[in-house]
Amino acid sequence: MLENSAGLGQLITIFIMAAALGMDAFSLGVGIGMRGIRLLHILRISLMIGFFHIIMPLLGMFTGQYVGLLLGKVTGYVAGGLLVLLGGHMIVNAFRGGFAKPVNHRSWGGMILFSLSVSIDSFSVGVSMGMFKSDLLVTILIFGFFGGLMSIMGLLLGRKVSRNLGDYGEALGGVVLLAFGLMFII
Template identity: 60%
Template sequence: MLEATLHEGQLLTLLIMALALGMDAFSLGVGIGMRGIRLLDILKLSAVIGLFHVLMPLLGIAAGQYMSLLLGHVATLVAGLLLLLLGGHMLLASLRGGEELGPSFADHRKAGGLLLFALSVSVDSFSVGISLGMFAADALMTILLFGLAGGLMSVLGLLAGRRIGRSLGSYGEAAGGAILMTFGILFLL
């Protein structure tokens, strides 16, 4: 009886954590979706984000015996800087009328941009994985919940952003960039 209660408590805790970590994917999705995105790109980006939400906590759990406090702070700092960079790129591109700004590192349709977006929202899953590794959480349940929540929340965010972006017209990309920069600043504070 006690073991079943502990298992249910751990499941609820992991589910709440997965949804909280998935909110990054949702917010990034809104920003990208406002820029305009095809359904196929929504599926690709969400699948990669979901995969990163599996791999990053798995790596974190494996490294759970080492330097949790240091890596937690560094992961948040990196995520904030990436979001600032991506949001700034989107904002500048919108001000220049969609004209590309040098190399398109922030283009979600290219492999580099796709990986950069996925990394920016899943890097905090790594530090959470470290903490969970130190407390011997159920690794399989953790990575499945984190991956599912990350992928689902990114789909919801991308679809919501796409809908909002249509309403805003040409200002959608600028608004999306401003949203990403705001989240980046909040990560850094």
């Protein structure tokens, strides 16, 4: 029974982290949605973001497993430190306007660049998750699902609301990652 409750706790943690990472796609999606976007482009961009939210944490998890073997007992501190740094970076960027003007989302190259840019953070989180030996398939599928879902929500919402919401969404995602990083360290 203890093992099942630990597994449920890990699953909840993965869901929360996936949603926090998806806030990046959500916040930038709001900005792109405000510039005007067709439903077909929303679908294409969201599928591509979901794909990159699978590939990047997968690569990160493999890297994290290797680093975990090298670091041994200090793995938890390093993984927590990565999450703290990533969360702090997201918070700072949200309020200082750290993102450049969005790329042309209508071209395939622009969609790939945009999808990759909002998925880069997933690599770092994947490294942390790899150090904790989380379930590989479950983790990457949840990350991909939330990346795609949050981008759809941001793009659709961007068609209807103001630009300020995007900054707060990214900051919220950063706070969640920062909190998990501190939890792993403590």
